[in-house]
Amino acid sequence: MINKRSPIPIYYQLEELIKDMIEKGTLKKGDMIPPEREYAEKYEISRMTVRQALNNLVNDGYLSRVKGKGTFVENRKIEQPLMGLTSFTEDMVSRGLEPRTKLLHLLKKEASASESEKLKIKQGAPVYEVKRIRLADDEPMALETMFLSAELVGELKEEVVNGSLYQYFEESLGYSIVNARQGLEASIVRKSEREYLNVPSGSPVLLIERTSYLADGKPLEFVKSIYRADRYKFLIDMNREGN
Amino acid sequence: MINKRSPIPIYYQLEELIKDMIEKGTLKKGDMIPPEREYAEKYEISRMTVRQALNNLVNDGYLSRVKGKGTFVENRKIEQPLMGLTSFTEDMVSRGLEPRTKLLHLLKKEASASESEKLKIKQGAPVYEVKRIRLADDEPMALETMFLSAELVGELKEEVVNGSLYQYFEESLGYSIVNARQGLEASIVRKSEREYLNVPSGSPVLLIERTSYLADGKPLEFVKSIYRADRYKFLIDMNREGN
DNA sequence: TAAGTCTATTGGTCTAGACAACTAGAATTT
DNA sequence: AAATTCTAGTTGTCTAGACCAATAGACTTA
Numbered sequence A, B: 001m002i003n004k005r006s007p008i009p010i011y012y013q014l015e016e017l018i019k020d021m022i023e024k025g026t027l028k029k030g031d032m033i034p035p036e037r038e039y040a041e042k043y044e045i046s047r048m049t050v051r052q053a054l055n056n057l058v059n060d061g062y063l064s065r066v067k068g069k070g071t072f073v074e075n076r077k078i079e080q081p082l083m084g085l086t087s088f089t090e091d092m093v094s095r096g097l098e099p100r101t102k103l104l105h106l107l108k109k110e111a112s113a114s115e116s117e118k119l120k121i122k123q124g125a126p127v128y129e130v131k132r133i134r135l136a137d138d139e140p141m142a143l144e145t146m147f148l149s150a151e152l153v154g155e156l157k158e159e160v161v162n163g164s165l166y167q168y169f170e171e172s173l174g175y176s177i178v179n180a181r182q183g184l185e186a187s188i189v190r191k192s193e194r195e196y197l198n199v200p201s202g203s204p205v206l207l208i209e210r211t212s213y214l215a216d217g218k219p220l221e222f223v224k225s226i227y228r229a230d231r232y233k234f235l236i237d238m239n240r241e242g243n
Numbered sequence C: 001t002a003a004g005t006c007t008a009t010t011g012g013t014c015t016a017g018a019c020a021a022c023t024a025g026a027a028t029t030t
Numbered sequence D: 001a002a003a004t005t006c007t008a009g010t011t012g013t014c015t016a017g018a019c020c021a022a023t024a025g026a027c028t029t030a
Helices: A010-023 A036-043 A047-059 A088-094 A113-119 A165-171 A191-197 B010-024 B036-043 B047-059 B088-094 B113-119 B165-171 B191-197
Strands: A063-066 A070-073 A099-110 A126-136 A139-149 A177-188 A204-214 A219-228 A234-239 B063-066 B070-073 B099-110 B126-136 B139-149 B177-188 B204-214 B219-228 B234-239
Touching: A010 A036, A010 A047, A036 A047, A047 A063, A047 B047, A088 A099, A088 A126, A088 A139, A113 A126, A113 A139, A113 A219, A139 A191, A177 B177, A191 A219, A204 B204, B010 B036, B010 B047, B036 B047, B047 B063, B088 B099, B088 B126, B088 B139, B113 B126, B113 B139, B113 B219, B139 B191, B191 B219
Parallel strands: none
Antiparallel strands: A063 A070, A099 A126, A126 A139, A139 A219, A177 A204, A177 B204, A177 B234, A204 A219, A204 B177, A234 B177, B063 B070, B099 B126, B126 B139, B139 B219, B177 B204, B204 B219
């Protein structure tokens, strides 16, 4: 449970413990969590330490406090990593659809002029081009072409490309996307795309281009996606913090 | 400076005190602020109380801490209006185009079921429906239909509707939009829209629906826009603060 | 019945320390 | 001169309390 002799701070251990329960659904939105004093007694730690853990979870949007009542589980939605920027996988799951990916090709090549410009690398530098069909409930949802600087991502194997690349970047490479720029426009499906998307000629599609940036400002990826308009609506919430 | 007998929490007083110095420029970016123990001694308060103040400022992006070195002033977050949410007028200007608006109609009516739901008002409550053609460099760019609760905006005159409504809301009514939810999808232009947008049959269009919320959570407006895909690309930047 | 009062429980603020971990520069040793 | 060690100063973690403020339900009173 909680290891007081661990070099990992107690408040952090408690934080992860509660966060897990929220993410696993043991604690649902609106539930009241045990009072601070109870945590303190149960784990034989100071209440201030409990509060440090809870404060962090409140700041991250997992919990909210009400004086005199208790501390309650919030909608995990707020914790979205980057507003409006979710991976296809997460996006589909949140819509109640089952995501799947079909790899069309994965190739390593020299960066073209436009690719090098987007990724801010030298022309001719090695890049990966990953082209995939994204399915939801086994029906094509989007056609996606992603460009990655080979220097940043190292060797890219087929197994990796079949899953969620974001997860791979975060968990295996330790990269964290902090900025993204997207462009969205409407268009008509091209002939070459029709066979992949399985739509009739003349169908509308949503073109999404995204460049994602790491903390140091380097672009990690450039992605062009073509979404079926009959199946996909791009949703985005925006807000500014108080003050 | 700091009043220990005030009902205002000490940590909050200290917070405001430091925040003021940052905003007034007494403390500049990169400056190291006095060590926690110094604040504690100077104001005769506990170091934990100082830390509570500093923690809040760190969370708000005013300060950053470096273990073993000190606490430093950060670049004060730029007060972005609302990421990705600019008025048509601002949007066009930033693209180097000259915005113009042509009013199609301005009418007051009773809210339909869907309108009342979007605006969170009672069905049958008075709403304004404003339908406008948005032009850029005198060429149609979008067709826009906006719904507003009459109770919130009071009387809406034609003169007002011909300019930037956002400006009117902010400056004349004192409303400030803090949240917005947008949905974007691709479609094919409808026959009824073609004459306004001046595009051939079968042309792709970008449908944008937006609901804007005030600080108290009330929706101020619900807007449906139809943009010409051949002229308009929706651009959005996203970022998350530190972490 | 209705209104007011008490009480237990909750989170909010605050103290006065302790020791750990990290940084940078000074002092020492090799 | 270079490498190592020491030291002062910083933030980070944690304790074991104290009292305040808000809530909700039980209880009392008019």
